[in-house]
Amino acid sequence: MVLCFKRISKWRGRWCRRRGKKRERDSLQQTENELWLEYYGPYLHIWPFHELCVRLETNVSQGLTSEAAGKKLARNGKNVLPLAAKQDLRLWKFVKNCFSVLGCFILLSSMACFTLYYLIEIRMSDDEKVDPEYLVSGIILLVTFILAGLLVQMQEDDNEDMVVAFDELMPMYCTVIRDGEKEVILTQDVVAGDILPIKYGQRLPADMRFFSTTGLELNNVALTGHSKPVHITPLANEGRQRYSRVEYIKD
Numbered sequence: 001m002v003l004c005f006k007r008i009s010k011w012r013g014r015w016c017r018r019r020g021k022k023r024e025r026d027s028l029q030q031t032e033n034e035l036w037l038e039y040y041g042p043y044l045h046i047w048p049f050h051e052l053c054v055r056l057e058t059n060v061s062q063g064l065t066s067e068a069a070g071k072k073l074a075r076n077g078k079n080v081l082p083l084a085a086k087q088d089l090r091l092w093k094f095v096k097n098c099f100s101v102l103g104c105f106i107l108l109s110s111m112a113c114f115t116l117y118y119l120i121e122i123r124m125s126d127d128e129k130v131d132p133e134y135l136v137s138g139i140i141l142l143v144t145f146i147l148a149g150l151l152v153q154m155q156e157d158d159n160e161d162m163v164v165a166f167d168e169l170m171p172m173y174c175t176v177i178r179d180g181e182k183e184v185i186l187t188q189d190v191v192a193g194d195i196l197p198i199k200y201g202q203r204l205p206a207d208m209r210f211f212s213t214t215g216l217e218l219n220n221v222a223l224t225g226h227s228k229p230v231h232i233t234p235l236a237n238e239g240r241q242r243y244s245r246v247e248y249i250k251d
Contacts, residue, residue, distance in 0.1 A: 033057055034075065037192060045209055052209075056193035060211065063177030063195040072191040079190045079206055081167045093156070098149030106145045113138030174205040210234040 033055045037044075044052060058064050064072075088096075097103075117134035124130050174187050177195040187205040190196070196208060210216065210232055217229040 034072075049209075049211060053193075058193035058195060060195065061177075062180040064191070064193050066178055069178060069189075069191050069194065072193065073189060076191065078188040080188050081163055081170070090153075094149055094153050097152040097156070098145060100148075100152070103145055103148055106141050106148065110138045110141035110145060113141060169203060171203045171205050 036055055040047065047055075053060065057068055099107075113134045117130070117132070117138065120134070121130045171187055173184055174190060175182055175184050175197055176190065177183070177197065182197065190206050196205070198204065211234050213232060213234055216232045218232055219229045221227050
């Protein structure tokens with residue numbers, strides 16, 4: 001009787017754990033609005049504002065609910081830049097960049113040129129001179145193979161430095177409106193649909209769309225390189241345009 005009870009309890013425990021995992025997977029499945037957001041994500045800056053709020057399940061004055069924000073954070077992950085947790089050795093990265101699809105074709109062509117030169121050389125007599133055409137071609141292709149990997153490596157280093165620079169510009173904390181009240185949270189916990197009040201001197205924590213401003217001046221020097229700030233007038237609620245009017249401030 002004790003043995004059967006333990007076996008049943010073990011079976012019930014497994015069954016409960018399976019139900020719990022299934023319930024967790026069901027809770028993390030994307031909703032219809034999130035599937036719409038994934039498809040129309042590149043057009044959110046010009047989408048009709050009120051329809052966009054409905055799709056993002058948010059409210060201008062109340063913001064997101066804590067429950068909705070938690071579900072979005074669990075489904076979509078943190079608001080962080082894709083930085084690699086562990087960097088590979090530079091030599092290993094260089095080798096991987098060299099042996100790309102194009103690099104492999106170049107290396108095989110170089111080896112074929114060396115092979116042809118060797119076959120021609122062993123068939124020629126001692127007093128005959130071998131045309132170094134294939135040897136020169138093989139050397140040129142081998143140098144091209146190395147330079148191609150080096151150029152890709154330099155480009156990846158520049159991209160990594162750029163991502164790190166943007167990550168350093170990100171603020172650690174920001175203010176959002178949730179459940180109708182202002183709340184200070186970590187920037188990495190911002191989700192799509194959050195309403196963020198901003199003020200002078202503040203850095204923006206994510207890609208945002210302005211819908212209500214008063215004398216807003218934005219400095220985009222880190223993104224565009226333009227040293228002068230721009231004046232932004234959102235026209236989302238005026239019905240004349242779907243996007244904001246951007247004017248460069250003159251001296």
